[in-house]
Amino acid sequence: MMISEIGRDLQPTLTQIVIYPIKSLDGKIVDRSSISAGGALAFDRRWAIVDDKGKVVNAKRTAKTQQLRSQFDLVDTGLERQLVISIHTADNPTIQTFSLTTERPELARWLSQFFGFPVHLIENAVGGFPDDLNAYGPTIISTSTLETVCTWFPDLDLAEVRRRFRTNLELSGIPAFWEDRLFDAPGKVVDFQLGNVQFQGINPCQRCIVPTRDALTGNITPNFQQIFQQQRQQTLLTKVSGWMGFMRFNHFYRLGVNTQIPLVEAGKFLNTGDLLQVKPIAARLS
Numbered sequence: 001m002m003i004s005e006i007g008r009d010l011q012p013t014l015t016q017i018v019i020y021p022i023k024s025l026d027g028k029i030v031d032r033s034s035i036s037a038g039g040a041l042a043f044d045r046r047w048a049i050v051d052d053k054g055k056v057v058n059a060k061r062t063a064k065t066q067q068l069r070s071q072f073d074l075v076d077t078g079l080e081r082q083l084v085i086s087i088h089t090a091d092n093p094t095i096q097t098f099s100l101t102t103e104r105p106e107l108a109r110w111l112s113q114f115f116g117f118p119v120h121l122i123e124n125a126v127g128g129f130p131d132d133l134n135a136y137g138p139t140i141i142s143t144s145t146l147e148t149v150c151t152w153f154p155d156l157d158l159a160e161v162r163r164r165f166r167t168n169l170e171l172s173g174i175p176a177f178w179e180d181r182l183f184d185a186p187g188k189v190v191d192f193q194l195g196n197v198q199f200q201g202i203n204p205c206q207r208c209i210v211p212t213r214d215a216l217t218g219n220i221t222p223n224f225q226q227i228f229q230q231q232r233q234q235t236l237l238t239k240v241s242g243w244m245g246f247m248r249f250n251h252f253y254r255l256g257v258n259t260q261i262p263l264v265e266a267g268k269f270l271n272t273g274d275l276l277q278v279k280p281i282a283a284r285l286s
Contacts, residue, residue: 002228003157010173010174010178011173011275012142012171012172012173012174012176012178012227012275012276013171013172013173013274013275013276014169014170014171014194014195014270014271014272014273014275015143015170015171015172015272015273016029016118016143016169016170016272017029017030017031017032017168017169017170017270017272018026018030018162018168018169018170019032019033019039019041019043019044019049019168020044020045020168021043021044021045021046021072021083021085021100021101021220022045022046022047022048022049022070022085022121023045023047023049023056023058023128023129024048024049024057024058024060024065025046025065025068025070025085025087026068026069026070026071026072027166028071028072028233030079031271031272032255032267032269032270032271032272034267034268034270035197035241035261035265035266035267035268035269036125036126036127036128036266037126037127037262037266038124038126038128038136038263038266039127039137039262039263039266040127040128040130040136040137040138040261040264040277041134041168041258041270042086042139043083043279044123044128044138044168045099045128045129045130046123046128046129047104047121047124047129048121048122048124048129049108049111049119049120049121050120050122051117051118051119051120051121052117052118052120053213056129057115057119057212057243059209059213059218060208060209060210062098062115062164063213063218064114064115064218065218066213066217066218066258067089067090067091067217067218068087068088068089068090068114069085069087069088069089069090069216070085070087070223071085071086071087072084072085072086073086075099077224078168082099082100082102083099083100083101084098084099084100085095085098085100085107087107089114090216090217091136095112095194098110100121101156104121105122105206107121108120108121120266132202132203132206132258133201134202134260134262135203135259135260137165137199137200137258137259137260137261138168138169138259139166139168139169139205139257139258139259140167140169140171140179140182140201140256140257140259140260141165141167141168141169141170141171141179141255141256141257142170142171142172142175142176142177142178142179143158143171143172143195144172144175144176144177144178145177145178145179145255146158146161146162146165146170146174147257148176148177149161149165149228149231149255150176152228152231153221153224153227154213155221156163156220160214160215160216163210163215163216164213164215165207165211165212165255165256167205167256168269169194171197171276176235176268176272177235177236177237179256179257180235180236180237180257181237181243181245181278182257182259182278183201183202183203183204183245183248183255183258184201184202184244184245185244185245185247185248186203186247186248188217188244189201189202189260189279191278191279192276192277192278192279193276193277193279194275194276195269195270195271195274195275196268196274196275197261197265197268197269197270197274198261198265199259199260199261200259200260200261200262201256201257201258201259202257202258202259202260203248203257204245204248204249204254204255204256204257205254205255205257205258206254206283207228207252207253207254207255207257211224211228212224212225220278221241225253226250228250228253228255229252229253230253232252232253232254232255233252235276236249
């Protein structure tokens with residue numbers, strides 16, 4: 001049985017799209033997103049905060065980043081549409097608003113004051129600033145997977161698990177960890193289509209320190225990584241004949257799927273409600 005035939009009654013459906021315009025800050029839920037010239041979601045990780053040495057300032061580097069609350073909106077100025085950020089800190093509800101088109105220096109000064117050292121914003125409108133340069137496309141996960149992770153940590157609800165793992169595309173209509181079928185053994189890719197956009201599934205997403213912390217406070221959840229790895233190991237599809245994706249797991253602190261989008265797909269759109277189909281030619285299960 002080929003991968004595209006598994007669960008004939010299943011309809012993997014795109015139910016949520018989240019972009020993160022500034023790397024490590026809060027996301028924005030959108031109903032539709034175009035594919036950039038670099039194979040990313042438009043505006044996803046388009047900007048990054050860096051220090052004077054060009055080193056990225058993110059939640060991996062400092063938990064203080066998780067004290068920032070931000071919201072993004074597209075504003076029509078009459079001449080063009082600008083992305084605007086409204087931002088405040090966890091202990092100060094006073095909102096500051098900046099245009100990412102015309103007021104980046106002002107935003108950088110505000111952030112410098114918050115962090116206590118000079119920072120700047122850099123921009124990559126083509127491909128953004130992905131963590132995995134070899135799998136630069138949006139990350140994919142299923143709602144069922146996130147709900148299962150909640151059961152591993154009773155103090156976490158679905159909203160908090162979403163904030164911690166920061167995945168771009170969320171699928172419904174499939175069981176937990178079904179998305180693991182979207183990657184294969186090292187050196188191989190799984191070709192699939194979401195709506196009319198072609199994808200390649202590359203590997204399970206390696207996680208960092210960020211999911212171990214409360215997304216709103218930065219406080220560490222005790223033993224998070226140890227518990228996660230113990231539980232995640234039990235989810236692997238090793239009983240499915242022919243599945244070689246387990247070879248991607250040099251450790252079990254991985255969740256979601258890293259992807260590539262061929263550059264020829266630039267300009268196409270993903271929409272909530274799009275269906276996912278795996279191409280039989282890429283199937284590895286039999």
